[in-house]
Amino acid sequence: MVAGLVHGVLLARESAAAYSYWPVHNVAPADSNDSSTYDASAQVTYSLDDSSLAERWGVSKIEAPQAWQITRGDQSIVVAVLDTGISKDSQGLAGRVVTEVNFTDSPTCDDLYGHGTHMAGTIVAVAPECRLMNVKVADDTGRCEPSVVADGIVWAVNHGAQVINISLAMKASTDLEEAVSYAWSRGAILITAAGNKGGSEPSYPAYYVDCLAVAGTNEDDSLALLSSYGDWVDVAAPGFNIYSELPQNQYGYKTGTSSATAHVSGVAALVLSIAEDGNGSGAVNDEVRWAIENGCTTLAEDGVGYGLVNAFQAVTDMTS
Numbered sequence: 001m002v003a004g005l006v007h008g009v010l011l012a013r014e015s016a017a018a019y020s021y022w023p024v025h026n027v028a029p030a031d032s033n034d035s036s037t038y039d040a041s042a043q044v045t046y047s048l049d050d051s052s053l054a055e056r057w058g059v060s061k062i063e064a065p066q067a068w069q070i071t072r073g074d075q076s077i078v079v080a081v082l083d084t085g086i087s088k089d090s091q092g093l094a095g096r097v098v099t100e101v102n103f104t105d106s107p108t109c110d111d112l113y114g115h116g117t118h119m120a121g122t123i124v125a126v127a128p129e130c131r132l133m134n135v136k137v138a139d140d141t142g143r144c145e146p147s148v149v150a151d152g153i154v155w156a157v158n159h160g161a162q163v164i165n166i167s168l169a170m171k172a173s174t175d176l177e178e179a180v181s182y183a184w185s186r187g188a189i190l191i192t193a194a195g196n197k198g199g200s201e202p203s204y205p206a207y208y209v210d211c212l213a214v215a216g217t218n219e220d221d222s223l224a225l226l227s228s229y230g231d232w233v234d235v236a237a238p239g240f241n242i243y244s245e246l247p248q249n250q251y252g253y254k255t256g257t258s259s260a261t262a263h264v265s266g267v268a269a270l271v272l273s274i275a276e277d278g279n280g281s282g283a284v285n286d287e288v289r290w291a292i293e294n295g296c297t298t299l300a301e302d303g304v305g306y307g308l309v310n311a312f313q314a315v316t317d318m319t320s
């Protein structure tokens with residue numbers, strides 16, 4: 001059995017530099033909330049811990065703070081995280097999960113593996129006012145199946161997700177391709193990881209034309225270690241030593257195209273919150289995709305599509 005061919009694989013792992021360094025923030029315990037739904041009518045203003053933001057070099061690199069002068073996102077925008085679940089005890093994520101569902105044999109929607117929580121943390125670090133949908137498609141050992149991911153995509157779209165974050169890679173699958181096409185046709189935008197194989201071999205669902213395929217970069221804008229690349233990749237974003245939430249209210253670093261994907265999902269949420277259907281297609285996902293790609297900074301690297309995502313340029317493009 002070869003990982004990534006039979007089962008889907010998660011696309012971020014602990015950064016080497018972080019093995020002995022998982023800082024724990026001193027924060028008050030989050031209110032526990034065992035309900036599976038969140039009161040969408042409640043208006044809450046979120047704030048980022050400045051010390052946390054300082055650790056998140058990727059958020060600064062893509063100029064999200066500059067974008068916040070135009071929009072910090074909107075609580076009506078829901079980003080579905082198709083992953084290992086989202087931990088409810090993470091202080092930075094408390095109250096942000098609008099709804100959740102479990103497609104695995106795990107007894108809980110919570111993240112016992114420590115991947116989905118990290119992605120969710122990066123998404124809301126980029127789009128502070130947006131909300132999350134926890135679609136657990138990978139089990140507590142990090143495994144997922146393409147047909148289950150396909151089911152998760154359809155469920156997310158049917159329950160109001162406008163952005164779908166897929167920090168997973170797996171084999172090609174008719175179910176998966178059909179779910180991706182369905183999501184796009186319903187106006188959602190799919191942000192997907194290019195993969196961590198370090199070559200140009202396609203990953204799925206990222207390879208599908210209706211997905212925005214994301215490669216990972218280092219702080220100096222070079223291609224991150226093991227990031228896949230190729231003419232099928234659409235954009236790049238920070239994917240090395242990314243600091244974010246972990247279960248049990250901890251924080252830590254991960255490296256991979258998973259984290260790059262999460263940054264772009266945050267940008268998509270920001271752009272969506274101000275997007276208009278300029279071409280009268282009946283949806284704004286086409287305008288959002290254009291703004292993200294058009295706003296990129298060209299990189300010297302080959303195989304990274306339009307280049308490095310820039311949140312400020314993307315929201316500026318959408319307003320101009």
Ligand SMILES: [Ca+2]
Binds near residue numbers: 277282284285286287
């Ligand atoms: Ca449109």
